[in-house]
Amino acid sequence: MLPTQLPITGPPPATLRDELRALLRLASPLVAANLLQMTVYAVDVIFVAQLGTTEFAAATLGVFLFSLIMWALASMVAASAPIIASELGARKHAVREVRRTFRMAMWLAVAAAVPFVVLLAYGEDVLRLAGQDARVAARAGAFLDILLYALLPGVLAAAMRGTAAALGRSGWAMAVTVLALALALLTNWLFVFGHGGFPALGLEGSALASVVTMTAMALAYAAILAFDPKLRRYRLFGRWWRPEWPRLRAIAILGAPIALSVTFEAGLFGGASLLMGLIGVEAVAAHAVALNIASVAFQIPYGVAQAATIRVGLGYGARDAAWIGRAGVAALGVGIGAMAFTASLMWLMPRVFVGAYIDVDAPANARVVMLAIDYLAVAAAFQLVDGAQAVAAGLLRGLQDTRVPMLVSLFGYWVVGFGTAVLLAFRFDLAGLGVWIGLATGLAAVTVLLLWRWRGRGALGLLPRPN
Secondary structure, eight states: OOOSOOGGGSSOOSSHHHHHHHHHHHHHHHHHHHHHHHHHHHHHHHHHGGGOHHHHHHHHHHHHHHHHHHHHHHHHHTTHHHHHHHHHHHTSSHHHHHHHHHHHHHHHHHHHHHHHHHHHHTHHHHHHHTTOOHHHHHHHHHHHHHHGGGHHHHHHHHHHHHHHHHTTOTHHHHHHHHHHHHHHHHHHHHHTTTOTTOOOOTHHHHHHHHHHHHHHHHHHHHHHHHHOTTTGGGOTTTTTTOOOHHHHHHHHHHHHHHHHHHHHHHHHHHHHHHHHHHHOHHHHHHHHHHHHHHHHHHHHHHHHHHHHHHHHHHHHHTTOHHHHHHHHHHHHHHHHHHHHHHHHHHHHOHHHHHHTTSOTTOGGGHHHHHHHHHHHHHHHHHHHHHHHHHHHHHHHHHTTOOHHHHHHHIIIIIIIIIHHHHIIIIISOOHHHHHHHHHHHHHHHHHHHHHHHHHTTTTTTOSOOOO
């Protein structure tokens, strides 16, 4: 007989300390996996950068387009995690309900990914319409013709990762990402430069390496869900052909706003890069360095937010408002605390961080280094609000509240953030610094509105009715 629950669905934590301990157990491997995933991306950059300026530019454009689609779709199917957590929290027919939710999340992953695979097949045309250099667009198109095969396994892997985490097995995320890192190093070495008897495929070899890595991750997660002693009892791949249309619709309704929120945020930073291009080459280089550093730091609160969604989801399913409140306090404390630490490091030793990307002592880099340090000071200032907005969004997803946060993202990022960036950069002649202040302002606006919504969750009717 299948059990109806796993240890994650045990009695709710009696104290804030208990909740904090549970959150850290869940979040720590997710944070580690996110940081390792950044290293996987860095591997691709390191190999492709050696192929020349055109190839590197083509890969940069191709990866941007692919990643924007990939993260939006992955975020959409990951909406199954709060639903599963809620089902576990309710402790009612958990095995059957979890299996059905997982199955429909996988169906949604396939249905959502296929149209975008077709879109990526026309990547060169998309980039030409965006006004990109014809030669670079052509090489990016060839790159995407191969990379598009990584989209479906990548989205499926995201759905399976979210399910494993919701079922209390988040540690597997770190293990699978370690595997991905090792495989990315090996396959790039084999395919890009033609080692081990393979032909030297150059840029196309890097795309092929990504396909192999993403596919291996999906297969690894499938094996984990099928054979892990604490997961196989759910028989998650059982009756995979049976539709559950209301459940599929529920995941799509919850997940589509999340996907759009991710797109709005990523689009803001992409738009900021375009503004930097209007300012100058040195501003673009400095922006890329500062943004990469900030992105690495962001993986900490992002992992906390993923865990917070599950912890709040458990309380939501249990109809326990006190549990939900403790989960929020713990998650916000950890997320903001972590970002306060990274912000302090950026303020105290900016040259050390910038030096990880460029030679800070080279006279030719003096202007870029100065700009990067200026941008990093602003990035340090918005670390706190960036962490808070990520965690607040995760908390609201645990309450299955995504539509209003999506509208908040649209307003905060594009009306407040992008508008401020354009105004300060070009009207008040603050150039790149103005763009970064605009980013910080947009993040602050989103943070204030999301925290206001989280704090007013009871009055807004976001809490479940008590049993």
